[in-house]
Amino acid sequence: MQALFRAALVPGLILLLTGLYWLHIADAPSAAQRVPLAVITVIVVMAIIVLLGDLLAATKTKTAAHPAIQIRVWIRQWKTQIIFMVLSFGYFAAFITLGFNLANFLFLIIALPVAGVGQGMGRTAAIVKVGLSAFVMAGVFYILAQLMDFNAPAGPLGF
Numbered sequence: 001m002q003a004l005f006r007a008a009l010v011p012g013l014i015l016l017l018t019g020l021y022w023l024h025i026a027d028a029p030s031a032a033q034r035v036p037l038a039v040i041t042v043i044v045v046m047a048i049i050v051l052l053g054d055l056l057a058a059t060k061t062k063t064a065a066h067p068a069i070q071i072r073v074w075i076r077q078w079k080t081q082i083i084f085m086v087l088s089f090g091y092f093a094a095f096i097t098l099g100f101n102l103a104n105f106l107f108l109i110i111a112l113p114v115a116g117v118g119q120g121m122g123r124t125a126a127i128v129k130v131g132l133s134a135f136v137m138a139g140v141f142y143i144l145a146q147l148m149d150f151n152a153p154a155g156p157l158g159f
Contacts (some may be wrong), residue, residue, distance in 0.1 A: 014047045099155025108134035
């Protein structure tokens with residue numbers, strides 16, 4: 001039973017947060033909902049696939065390890081996903097306080113190295129790659145927000 005709970009925790013939280021996000025954008029103009037709804041659909045489908053796979057694996061796995069060891073192993077296995085979940089909460093807080101553009105840039109600066117961008121490169125090359133990638137992607141998000149007339153909060157610097 002404990003393995004089933006652990007297998008359902010992360011995908012379940014992803015589904016819950018995705019549902020809350022969908023409720024948050026429900027009043028937006030339909031043009032502004034197109035991209036987020038497509039992203040939400042992909043997230044929901046992927047989370048369901050992961051949830052079902054993990055539940056099947058958890059029902060087949062019978063371990064008698066101590067619960068503390070099982071938790072440490074689970075954290076090691078899900079470290080990247082846990083970091084991204086924490087980053088997502090931080091992004092939400094930054095989005096409200098720093099504004100859309102700065103929050104996107106900061107999120108990408110932190111998330112890209114966690115995702116492995118720049119891995120296997122020298123320190124300077126990795127920093128340049130991550131910085132340029134984050135800058136370009138944040139610029140693309142800014143352009144998309146302008147094209148979709150997305151009413152994104154401006155940060156303290158006015159952008």
